Amino acid sequence: MAITLIVGALGVVFDTTIISVALNDLSKDLDAPLSTIQWISTGYMLAVFITIPLAGWVQSRLGGRRLWVVALGGFLVGSLLSALAWNATSLIAFRLVQGLAGGIMLPLMYTLLMQAAKGRNIGKVMAIITVPTALGPILGPVLGGLTLSLANWRWLFFINIPFCLVGMWLAWRNLPDDRPTPGQPRVSLDTVGLLLLCPGSAVLLYGLSQVDGSTGFASAQVLIPLLAGLALVGGFTAWALTRVTVPLVDVRMFRHRSVASSSTLLFLGGISLFGSMMLLPLYFQQVRGATPLGAGLLLIPQGVGALVARGLAGKYMDRVGPRAVALVAFAFVAVSTVPFAFVTADTSEILLMAALLVRGIALGAAMIAPMGAAFLGLEHEEIPDASMITRVTQQFGGAVGVAVLLVVLQRNISDAHTPDALASGFDHAFWWSVALTAAAVPLCLLLPSLPESTVPGDTRTQHSSKNMGSTTK
Known part of the structure; x- marks a missing residue:
């Protein structure tokens, strides 16, 4: 089931960042200024935010499997139309179609798997399901740069087709048929x-x-x-x-400490993830003179680290709880970002790539722990709301991180004309990233530890099981 959902989601996740390295090519080929081309990315994200809150209600009407297939089909149509766009306006419009479908899929992916897991092995579940969301911001620019080096920008959308087709076939074959039964009371839309x-x-x-x-x-x-x-x-x-x-969206979900604390940490984690993904490629291109593909390749160690973190974080989260994992992970994210606050035009690339590897491991664990903790102790019907809330807070954190760090960066490099002066401006922006990440460390203590039912040797759980057995007898 996890593999089925990941295959379908990969195209959506990559499409969020793959366009970032193609803006100059799109501006030239479509004969439009960058201020207009930027809406290819901005419009997509706006459409995603419009449909995220609708995912839970539509799932209650159609069922998870049918909604997943319909959303993947909509994303496929949007990808084909985007690849065939004839000008900037048409491409922006077709990207909106992609975003509307993608906004449904991202929270639905978490909901379906967490409902199937029924609270068991949450660490392992999150280690699997967060693979595409970890790879998207990191490998998206690499995939985009590689595609542009071999073909034109239209293939940035054509490559979504196999993900969508295979994902739809796997979903119809592997996902459970959870359509609402006829005559069952329907949830009314909160207009x-x-x-x-x-x-x-x-x-x-x-x-x-x-x-x-x-x-x-x-x-x-x-x-x-x-x-x-x-x-x-x-x-x-x-x-x-x-x-x-x-x-x-049931905002009363914030009465659960797991949802409230996890959402706060995911907001700060979004700042660290998406803010740094704006700073790092710019540093490699503007200060080091790297090409878009070169900048993407230099970020691979962070992606490798994030993949390594999936198994480790999931294993230790089930063993010691999300609180301990998040505390260590956010601390290491802050520490591993410090070297970038001292960068110059001549800083060793080997040193920076080693720091990125450590940062990727820590960042991967920092996103898994609060995301998994958000679902601890929730009822089956509460999971869709928790999925939407955590997804929205992470995305808003990313938007805030990019906005704040962009202001800091541009104000410090506005008068810079040499590589060393530019590097000094990036130093200030990276210090801000360190400070915003460090603010999350004490907040990790608010996360719940393992629920009582998962603690090995918990006498209360065993006693409850015995009572249940005698009652059954």
């Missing part, structure tokens, strides 16, 4: 919540995407959408807390 939360999330992300280094967060093009988005999301929160029936 008011939909009109508040979906546009509110998208407007917030749009405001963050408009941040630049000259004015930062003070410009009207940033402040107006940010305030409007906060007002809409705040209105949804008030509506959800007072609603008698089930809201679009």
Whole structure:
């Protein structure tokens, strides 16, 4: 089941970052300025945020298997149309189709597997299911650079086709048929919540995407959408807390310490992951003079480290609990980022790649532990809401991280004209990344440890089992 979901999700996850190395090529081939081309990525992310909150409600109406196949089909159509786009406007529109389908799939992937696991071996489950989300930001630029070196930009979308076709076939064959039974009461759509939360999330992300280094967060093009988005999301929160029936996303899930603490750490983890993925390629290209493919290849050690972390973090999470794993992991992410705060134009690439390997291991574990901890102690019907909440907080953390670090970077390199001066500007941005990551370390103590039922030799669990046996007799 995990393999089935991963195959289908790989195209969606890679498509989030694969375009980042193709912006210059797209600008030339489509004869459009970079300010317009940037919407190929921004529009995709906005569409993702619109449909993430809808995943739980649509799953309750269609069932997980049918929804997964429909969403993969929509992503396939969006990929084909994007590959055949004739200008920048059409490509942006077709990327929106991809984003609408991808926004359904990402939280649904976690929901289906966590529901099937029923709270067992959460560490191992998270080690498997987070493979594509770890590889996307790291290997996406590498795959994009390699594709552009062998073919044109249209193949960035054609390569999604085999993932979608094989993923749809595997899903229809391997996923359980969980369609709602006829006559079963249907969950009604929270229309008011939909009109508040979906546009509110998208407007917030749009405001963050408009941040630049000259004015930062003070410009009207940033402040107006940010305030409007906060007002809409705040209105949804008030509506959800007072609603008698089930809201679009049940914000009362934050009463669970597991969900509240995990969401906070995933927000900070998103800052560390996506913020650094903006800084590192820019450093290698602007200071070291690397090509897009070269910059992507230099990031491979971080991807290898993230893969290594999957098995280790899952094993120790089931053994000692997510709290201990997260505490060590976030501390190592902060420490392994420190070398980049001292970079110069001549810093050894071997030293930087070694630091990236350690950072990848720590970052992989730092994302697994809180994501798995979020589902501890939850009922089966609460898992879809937890999936959506954790996914949204991580993505918002990434948007905030990119916006903040971009402002710091641009303000420190605006007058830099030499490689050493540029490197000094990157030093400041990396120090900010270290500080934001270090802030997460004490918060790891808020994560739950292992639930009582999973602790070896727990006498209360054994006693409960004996009582259950005697009751059955």
